[in-house]
Amino acid sequence: KxxxxxxxxxxxxxxxxxxxxxxxxxxxxxxxxxxxxxxxxxxxxxxxxxxxxxxxxxxxxxxxxxxxxxxxxxxxxxxxxxxxxxxxxxxxxxxxxxxxxxxxxxxxxxxxxxxxxxxxxxxxxxxxxNVVKVEIPPLRERKEEIIPLIYEITEQLNRKYQLNTYFTPTMAAWLSQQNWPGNVRELRNYIEKKMITSSGNEIDLDMHEEDTKKESYTQLTKEIPLNDYIETLEKEYIVRMYQKYPSSIKLAEILGISQSTANRKILKYVEQR
Incomplete structure (x- = not known):
């Protein structure tokens, strides 16, 4: 808010x-x-x-x-x-x-x-x-925003704690499927806890198996249809890479795909966000 x-x-x-x-x-x-x-x-x-x-x-x-x-x-x-x-x-x-x-x-x-x-x-x-009313849906109803939030919060906390920590696409995809009853505040607290207690720069799902057993995190990625899971990973990667290389030519070169394919993915995942 x-x-x-x-x-x-x-x-x-x-x-x-x-x-x-x-x-x-x-x-x-x-x-x-x-x-x-x-x-x-x-x-x-x-x-x-x-x-x-x-x-x-x-x-x-x-x-x-x-x-x-x-x-x-x-x-x-x-x-x-x-x-x-x-x-x-x-x-x-x-x-x-x-x-x-x-x-x-x-x-x-x-x-x-x-x-x-x-x-x-x-x-x-x-x-x-109540002149102009803005309703903010809970985070569980706008899961497509979770992955961009993860990387924005991670960037902020890296600056705050002078770290170089990042969440793997698998971990980010898993986090994006959780309900987060405490909304963005709960997500931020979770990310901050993992970043400051992690022994390395990379935070992956298999490093935090205890979280998958908690009642508040019951919607595991294995319950997601395979195509949806793959699309979630692809979207996260395209959005992140396009933020770094905001050019279809450069993006195509980095990803090893044609420029027309890069343009289609930018239109699908970035411009329609």
Whole structure:
């Protein structure tokens, strides 16, 4: 969710402005109002001298990403709605209204329509934030994205830990067939664990037989039709090689195939992604 929110920010005219991410479920209710809206000097015991900007002010003309919006208490939902409607806020202990000009992106893994019926989420706030709705299917419903994710995450972690580790096509194909109930976060954690505990640069399936016995990883590659398995491996390899050699001529030369065949595979596996 935060990755998509940040991409929206980066692709917009606000990209040079701040991107502020707030997890509404991680901030104690007693602190949330001061964190979100800020406070003036001496507003309460223990307040910072000179006061403090809240997240809305800190975002400026940028983007404020409110993750887990369904965790926001009802009394704070009212105040958030007021800010969104009036596009102004007032710090705790303040008397001056401050204009708000940031983009608001909200995210949740809860069913807000159900929460409205249960009177746990305000209907008016729901319609205020539900302007452009983007639904992110679970990773198990978009398995074609797993292999590219594996190589993107591996590249990031190689830079982070100064490694040169990689997953073999067989291991990547096996990973792409798992359900990943924890979605991208679970996939990333699994990859990170394997990379930092591996004794060599190559991570292959036969090195991690214990994983195939776990209940959360029951869909083994042997259950996949052979043609599907071969196509998964071919797609992963073509996509990876094309990223390295973005030319049908060079790709054909590297793979030892004709340029027309290379063009067909690029069209099938790369341009239709």
């Amino acid at each position: 935060n990755h998509i929110a940040y991409k929206i920010h980066q692709l917009s005219s606000r990209k040079a402005e701040p991107f502020i991410e707030v997890n509404c479920g991680a901030i104690p209710e007693s602190l949330f109002e001061s964190e979100l809206f800020g406070y003036e000097d001496g507003a309460f015991t223990g307040s910072k001298k000179g006061g403090k900007k809240g997240y809305f002010e800190a975002a400026g003309n940028g983007t404020l990403f409110l993750d887990e919006i369904g965790e926001l208490p009802l009394n704070l939902q009212v105040k958030l709605l007021s800010v969104l409607q009036n596009q102004t806020l007032m710090r705790i202990g303040g008397t001056k209204r401050i204009e708000v000009n940031c983009r608001i992106i909200c995210a949740t893994n809860q069913n807000l329509e159900k929460m409205i019926k249960e009177r746990k989420f305000r209907e008016d706030l729901y319609y205020r934030i």
